[in-house]
Amino acid sequence: MMQFPKDLRRRVETFAAGPDGGRPPLPIDPRFWRSPLRSRRFTSILGLTLLVMLTLVIVCGLLSYASYNPRLAGNDPTGRHGLLGFYFFTWPTHPVWLYRLTQSTHVLLGLASIPFVLAKLWSVIPKLFELPPVRSPAQAIERISLLALVGGVTFEFVTGVMNIQLYYAFPFSFYTAHLYGAWIFLAGFVVHVAVKLPVAIRAVRRRGLDPDPEGDQAAAVHDPDGPDDLRAVEPAPATITRRGALIAVGGGSALLVGATLGQSFDGPLRRTALLAPHGQAYGNGPNDFPVNKTAAYRGITADATGAKWRLELRGTQRLSLDRAALLARPQSTHRLPIACVEGWSTEQEWTGIPLADLASMAGVTGKATVLVESLQKNGSFGKVRLAANQVADRRTLLALKVNGADLEPDHGFPARIIVPAGPGVHNTKWVTALTFVPEQA
Numbered sequence: 341m342m343q344f345p346k347d348l349r350r351r352v353e354t355f356a357a358g359p360d361g362g363r364p365p366l367p368i369d370p371r372f373w374r375s376p377l378r379s380r381r382f383t384s385i386l387g388l389t390l391l392v393m394l395t396l397v398i399v400c401g402l403l404s405y406a407s408y409n410p411r412l413a414g415n416d417p418t419g420r421h422g423l424l425g426f427y428f429f430t431w432p433t434h435p436v437w438l439y440r441l442t443q444s445t446h447v448l449l450g451l452a453s454i455p456f457v458l459a460k461l462w463s464v465i466p467k468l469f470e471l472p473p474v475r476s477p478a479q480a481i482e483r484i485s486l487l488a489l490v491g492g493v494t495f496e497f498v499t500g501v502m503n504i505q506l507y508y509a510f511p512f513s514f515y516t517a518h519l520y521g522a523w524i525f526l527a528g529f530v531v532h533v534a535v536k537l538p539v540a541i542r543a544v545r546r547r548g549l550d551p552d553p554e555g556d557q558a559a560a561v562h563d564p565d566g567p568d569d570l571r572a573v574e575p576a577p578a579t580i581t582r583r584g585a586l587i588a589v590g591g592g593s594a595l596l597v598g599a600t601l602g603q604s605f606d607g608p609l610r611r612t613a614l615l616a617p618h619g620q621a622y623g624n625g626p627n628d629f630p631v632n633k634t635a636a637y638r639g640i641t642a643d644a645t646g647a648k649w650r651l652e653l654r655g656t657q658r659l660s661l662d663r664a665a666l667l668a669r670p671q672s673t674h675r676l677p678i679a680c681v682e683g684w685s686t687e688q689e690w691t692g693i694p695l696a697d698l699a700s701m702a703g704v705t706g707k708a709t710v711l712v713e714s715l716q717k718n719g720s721f722g723k724v725r726l727a728a729n730q731v732a733d734r735r736t737l738l739a740l741k742v743n744g745a746d747l748e749p750d751h752g753f754p755a756r757i758i759v760p761a762g763p764g765v766h767n768t769k770w771v772t773a774l775t776f777v778p779e780q781a
């Protein structure tokens with residue numbers, strides 16, 4: 341401990357003196373970069389780890405977009421998906437935990453990869469200053485792809501983290517920006533993997549995933565693979581092993597996951613979600629589970645949800661029902677999750693009327709989609725169109741109760757939608773009208 345300030349001073353002096361002793365070093369001079377940790381093997385291990393993590397993050401992210409029923413009129417939060425919708429499919433209603441799993445994975449693995457992304461950027465930063473900047477047309481393309489890769493990953497992580505922290509300080513829509521950003525990132529990612537995967541595999545093939553194999557340090561100063569090497573030409577003395585550095589990165593990643601994971605579970609575990617805004621937010625008693633947007637926030641008044649509230653049913657017939665009339669109908673009860681795009685989720689026991697029964701009451705018996713409208717007049721998620729498979733699944737409810745008690749205002753009183761396996765945004769609260777639209781065969 342006592343040695344540390346002395347050692348630090350020596351290192352600051354050595355640094356300031358520069359490799360030529362006196363001339364301050366510049367980043368374009370390879371001798372500027374002195375960390376003995378940098379090596380192709382070190383970067384390759386980080387890269388291969390990120391390849392696995394980010395592939396899953398990307399797949400689950402694209403699934404999230406597809407789960408919104410973006411092909412049904414009015415649902416696509418970006419307005420128009422165009423060619424980017426090539427992979428859309430009908431999001432299933434089984435298993436009920438499907439979106440809960442894919443979206444927790446998207447958010448948790450996204451957070452987990454932050455320390456790896458930062459470490460990997462650090463490990464290759466000398467290459468940013470390499471001169472000449474371009475040596476061949478192939479390398480020019482690769483460097484342009486890095487712009488999409490690094491710009492894309494930075495943009496996606498910044499917008500993603502801001503969104504899960506409910507910090508909507510963007511001058512643009514999160515959904516639109518995060519989706520388009522994803523495709524720019526993905527383009528860079530694909531090119532980068534195509535170019536670098538063979539290099540990374542070669543780097544780890546010889547001596548496996550051990551970041552500090554014996555004899556490695558001495559052997560590779562003159563690496564036959566030349567321009568891909570990342571070793572310092574004048575390495576400073578090591579203060580940590582590569583293995584130690586990887587453990588630190590992995591530890592940081594585990595810490596982020598550990599402090600967020602609880603948001604995907606009910607019970608005491610939720611309180612461990614220190615980094616998640618919905619780790620602590622609760623209602624009362626049977627309504628004791630997270631709320632995303634409160635009734636007050638959405639401008640829902642007690643007057644509008646009180647005695648004058650009606651559910652308008654529209655199909656081949658029109659009906660107007662009050663809450664008592666709905667409660668008098670046969671009720672179904674199911675345990676179903678709410679899983680928000682922000683990554684938090686909860687499972688509760690909902691009681692209400694299957695949408696399929698409400699469709700029949702409105703005179704619609706075949707395959708039909710439904711337009712759900714709420715009392716909410718402004719802001720997002722006041723309306724949604726559900727697909728025919730969601731209407732047909734008898735577990736899709738217009739819920740009137742949760743855990744045996746009336747819904748609280750913040751949970752959507754007098755009535756809300758609960759859809760199995762779907763994203764949170766499909767579970768419209770404060771429902772006031774259901775319009776069933778038969779599907780053309």
Ligand SMILES: Nc1nc2c(c(=O)[nH]1)N[C@H]1C(S)=C(S)[C@@H](COP(=O)(O)O)O[C@H]1N2
Pocket residue numbers: 629630631632633638678679680681714716720721722723750751752764765766767768769770
């Ligand atoms: N009318 C309306 N319904 C809504 C929302 C909303 O803002 N307005 N938020 C949706 C979102 S994003 C989610 S994740 C769930 C959250 O449900 P909860 O707040 O009841 O837990 O409700 C959905 N239903």
Ligand SMILES: [Mo]
Pocket residue numbers: 632679680681682764765
């Ligand atoms: Mo949500």
